[in-house]
Amino acid sequence: MRYAAPTTTREAAALIAKAKGRAFVLAGGTDLLVRMKIGTIEPELVVDIKRIPATQSITKSATGFRIGAGVPTAAMGENNALKKAWPGVVEAANLIGSDQIQNRCTIVGNLCNASPAADSVPALIAAGAKAAIVGPRGRRTVAVDKIVTGPGTTSLKKGEFIEAITLPRPPPRSGDAYLRFIPRTEMDIAVVGAGVSLTLGPNGVVKKARVTLGAVAPTVVLVPAAARAITGTRLEDVALAKLAAACEAACNPIDDMRGTIEYRTEVAGVLARRAAKIAYQRAGGN
């Protein structure tokens, strides 16, 4: 196995493109190293991107935020502007593992590991985040919900990697939230994660919303029907019940000794309602 730590994006892209065997980007390593140690992957090349300055910072601009692919999620929690704009994204990223894990791990690693239960992904998709991709044929930008194609697989092409995640600047009177549920009958694998991002119009009526669910299907799912259920409402009980029903309908969980389909499905609805309420409050609704 070869290990490389390039200092520019271009160099990294070239290394990955030219690799003969399987090449992996190393961000925090909290997934990659675990998989290497248990032997599920045997990389020919590991490219550490943390020496590339462009991956190391969170920048704020008129259009929003750019979070470098090497930024540990702990740093997101310390960025006040980001926390204010996208509290749900930050709280999701800061649910990953523990303090020790968060000092290493990244949201890009969380995304590219392509677990259905990845915590930051529902919040990123709800927030309308985009991935800035670098590859042998240059750059492209893709919505985060287009990256993961199934458990463990992504739409990234050979030689491509993600340089940064961008988040739009939230319109006024917006809020987002993420909640996850781990019934303690097992280790820390979320049974459901629910992300909600919404913007209010006049009189506290929801003008626009995005609702996502994690861990209930092979990939994180965006649930437009759930968003429609609360759009044009003030999250009255009827609207929340419709939201829950839409989320339940979007669930396709597994049935195992850790939790039945029935339970997982209903709890998904409960979590989505609760996340919606928090997002609504954060947007200034009451």
Next chain:
Amino acid sequence: MNDRNTDTGIGAAVLRKEDRRFITGFGRYTDDINEVGQCHAVFLRSPYARADIGEIDVSAPLEMDGVIAILTGRDMAADGLGDLPCGWSVKSKDGSDMISAPHPPLASERVNYVGEPYGVVLAETRQAARDAAEAVATDFGELEAVVVLKTATSSEAIHEAVPQNRCYLWELGDEQATDAAFQNAAHVVTLELTNNRIIPNAIEPRAALATHNPASDEITLYTTSQNPHLARLILSAFVGLSPEHKLRLIAPDVGGGFGSKIFVYPEETTVAWAARRIARPVKWAADRSESFLTDAHGRDHLSRVELALDADGQFLGLRVRTTANLGAYLSLFAASVPTYLYGTLLAGQYRTPAIHVEVEGVYTNTVPVDAVRGAGRPEATYVVERIVEVAARQLGIDPVELRRRNMIQPDQFPYQTPVALVYDTGNYQASLDRALDAIDYGGFPARRAASEAAGKKRGLGFACYIEACGLAPSQLAISLGAGVGLYESGEVRVNPTGSVTVFTGSHSHGQGHETTFAQIVSDRLGVPFDDVEVVHGDTGRVEFGLGTYGSRSVAVGGSALVVAADKVIAKGKLIAAHMLKADPAAIDFESGEFSVRDSNQSLSFGEVAFAAYVPADYPEDLEPGLSEKAFYDPENFTFPAGTHIAEVEIDPQTGVTEVVAFVAVDDFGEVINPMIVEGQVHGGIAQGIGQALLEHGVYDDQGQLITGSYMDYCMPRADDLPDFDVDTTITPCTHNPLGVKGCGEAGAIGSPAAVMNAITDALGTEEITMPATSEKVWRICRGD
């Protein structure tokens, strides 16, 4: 808290001596020890719950790199090794002896649980041994397994010698008197209870390393044992591994046991046998999966409980019928756990005049079930405290009031229960009162209303438990079927410079003996705490011992040290009298000083110690040296007791139960080190809450363990637990010199019943079994 610099005696919260090495990485566990030329053992284990062993083809793996030998149960049988015994024999109610199924360390003809070893691969590296083990081709003739406890006695017999899979049908108490009590009852309360199977999960998996010295023919076996002397006795007297004086067992640092390391297992037996056979040191260390599969499990009872009460709520009689899962074979203590450690505790803290219990001990094709923290007493407490709580609900009496009406009064001790035990002392009302204050019982209705307003459910549950600890008077234990006495030995060896080396037959695997026992000896002899070193866990250094289990270490092992220390003082007085030319009867000893009464003449402990080894013109009847031994045999069990109260809040939409408050007020008698005691209680409560909410060892109907990893077996963690509010009340034990009772198990004994009483209070139904997982709770909340 006492300042540790100025106070290190009995009652001081001295920081633990042993923690320096544990937190700096200098602990030495079995797997840290390596012998020159050692090889590695990996066991061949049954993939079936029940099967005949056919041909074992080892030709291919024997050719693999690094493989030294592959030995099977047939080789072991040919070498004449005996079975692993059960150390306690129980009689059935018809007077017949229990039926002990033969338990060879390595199976040779038939395997009876998944994971049962039937051979061992020895290789240069662990990996090579593992690869070779996978390449062994064994023909198994799979047989139908008996897995379900409820129907085990009507299933095919697992062992030829055991019809109906029934090991014994044991009883205790007066059946007629109990029947009569039920006939006169105004109320009868009935409850079906399941005590879920738990897996002990010590942090250090079991391990063994054996070396045979061909010159001396001595075997040295390092192993993760809670009682190395007992293990040596069994390995030599029963298994016939090697004569006792040619076998040295060392249990170095051991990372937790919770009972699971009391027993003698197939693996250490095999490792020691193999080391001699192949003339190489052999090491084995379990991986976590092996721990799940092969460490003895705990609990696993089904019970039907009936309580008879009069019109005022006085208990008249208690009837208990229990089926106890023993697993495929009887492990070392297995027979006694659901009988003498269970049935005898069914009086609880109450004056119930008539009690009758019947226990059916049953074999199944699962790993042996034996003592796990509390062993029998958590099961008894669960029976008594659940039915009392349910009775209070059904009769509409406040659960505290119902308990008070029936509690043994402080002036009724010693109290003879109808189930054999005599409680020496206690004050149950005092612990109950203190616990009620701590939880703010009066404020509960308001807290419940607040939870309900927030869409939650809230419940409160009690457990007023009793336990019998300090196992135990030898005479009583032997008369009840124990194969050994239950005394403890200790030695206090004063070195010439006045420092003290203490040898104890107790074993510390997390409990902090090196600190507690040093406090006892330092306090008694008036020598500095840091001048006392405690040695344990080595049959080559410690004369004898029965080890640590049943919260017995301080009550029995600590008492032995007091007796030995007192002998040292007595001898020291003779030496001091000689030195000071005084009458020995006129020598006083206090705070490390020997003095002549009514004079200003005195000698320090150190001066006397030195003189003991530099005997200048000693008279003929004064022996040099200052080192004394004692065997202490208690005259009764000790009876720690207390009140645990759990308060829970349930989110009905997700079924998540949060233990929002937990109060434990325990009477452990005198307390040597309150910090260590508090730590023991914390750990016990965590395990008890784990059993109530999360932990469950499950076999599928083929007898495969489906909770064989941390992915599926849920251990409690800090965020599942509230801050515990822990306090003690004290009624000193009346029959040991320290007045101590023992604290190691109480937390695990009281907490499951308290938590389940709280959950059933919140839910308004008794129809929920442990563990009360969120899905179970959720189903009840939505009315399924």
